[in-house]
Amino acid sequence: MLTESFWQRFIPFRKAAPAKQDTCFWQVDIHSHLLPDLDDGVNSLEETLICLKQLADWGIHKVVTTPHVSRDWYPNGTSTIQESLTAVQDLIIEHELPLTIEVAAEYLLDDFFMESLNKGDLLAFGEKRYLLIETGWSAPPFGLDDMIFRIQTHGYTPVLAHPERYKYYHADKDKPTLGHLREAGCLFQLNWMSLCGRYGSQVEKQARYLLQNAWVDFIGSDMHRSKDISTMTRLFNSADIKLLEEQPLLNMSLLTDVKQP
Numbered sequence: 545m546l547t548e549s550f551w552q553r554f555i556p557f558r559k560a561a562p563a564k565q566d567t568c569f570w571q572v573d574i575h576s577h578l579l580p581d582l583d584d585g586v587n588s589l590e591e592t593l594i595c596l597k598q599l600a601d602w603g604i605h606k607v608v609t610t611p612h613v614s615r616d617w618y619p620n621g622t623s624t625i626q627e628s629l630t631a632v633q634d635l636i637i638e639h640e641l642p643l644t645i646e647v648a649a650e651y652l653l654d655d656f657f658m659e660s661l662n663k664g665d666l667l668a669f670g671e672k673r674y675l676l677i678e679t680g681w682s683a684p685p686f687g688l689d690d691m692i693f694r695i696q697t698h699g700y701t702p703v704l705a706h707p708e709r710y711k712y713y714h715a716d717k718d719k720p721t722l723g724h725l726r727e728a729g730c731l732f733q734l735n736w737m738s739l740c741g742r743y744g745s746q747v748e749k750q751a752r753y754l755l756q757n758a759w760v761d762f763i764g765s766d767m768h769r770s771k772d773i774s775t776m777t778r779l780f781n782s783a784d785i786k787l788l789e790e791q792p793l794l795n796m797s798l799l800t801d802v803k804q805p
C-alpha cells in the first residue's frame with residue numbers, strides 16, 4: 545500500500561498533467577519499460593503505478609510493456625519478464641485501474657536474439673505474433689534483410705521500434721532503406737515522444753516524414769519513467785494528432801486480439 549506522503553510528493557506533478565480521457569484514440573500502447581529493475585525503465589512499483597494511472601487517464605485501455613532484451617546490456621529471459629508481470633497486475637487490481645497489461649519485449653537484433661529465435665523463446669503480442677525489434681544506434685546490423693526474413697519464416701511479424709531514431713537512416717535520401725524494409729514486410733512503430741522534440745529536431749523531422757508517408761503501423765510511448773509524462777503531454781496540442789489519425793494504425797486491433805503462443 546502506498547503511503548500518503550508518497551502521493552503528496554507527486555500532487556503538484558499530477559496537476560501539471562491534467563487527465564484527458566480518451567485523448568489517446570489508439571487505446572493500446574505497445575512499447576514501454578514499466579516493469580521495475582529489468583532495464584533502464586522504471587525503478588519501482590510506485591513509479592509503475594504513476595505511469596499506468598496517467599496512461600489510463602489518457603484513454604489507454606491496454607498496455608503491452610516491452611523490457612529491453614540484449615546479450616550485452618539486458619539479458620532478460622522470457623520467464624524473468626513474465627514473473628515480473630504478476631506484481632504489476634496485482635497493482636492494477638489493488639488500485640482498480642481501468643486497463644490491462646501484458647508483456648512482450650524489445651529485442652535488439654544481436655546473436656542472443658537469433659539464438660532465442662531459433663529456440664522459439666520469444667515474447668510476441670497479438671494474433672499476428674508481432675515482434676518488437678530494434679537495431680544498434682551506430683549502424684544497422686549486418687544482414688538485416690536476412691534477419692527480417694528469418695523472423696517471418698519463424699511465424700512472427702517484425703515491428704521495427706522507432707525507425708525515426710536511427711541516425712544512419714536520416715541521410716538516406718528519399719528513404720530507400722526504410723521503404724525497402726516496409727516492402728519486405730517489416731512494420732514500423734513510431735515513438736510518441738519523437739513528435740514532442742524529446743530526441744532532437746532531426747528525429748522529429750524524420751517522424752513527420754513517416755507520418756506524411758502513412759508509414760506508421762503502431763504508435764508507442766516508449767515510456768521509461770514518470771518524468772516522461774510532461775513531455776508526452778505536448779502531443780495533445782500538436783497538429784501531429786491529425787496526421788496520426790490518418791495512419792493505418794493497428795494498435796486498436798489488439799484490444800480484441802487473442803495472444804498467440
Ligand SMILES: [Fe+2]
Nearest residue numbers: 575576650766
Ligand atoms: Fe524502448
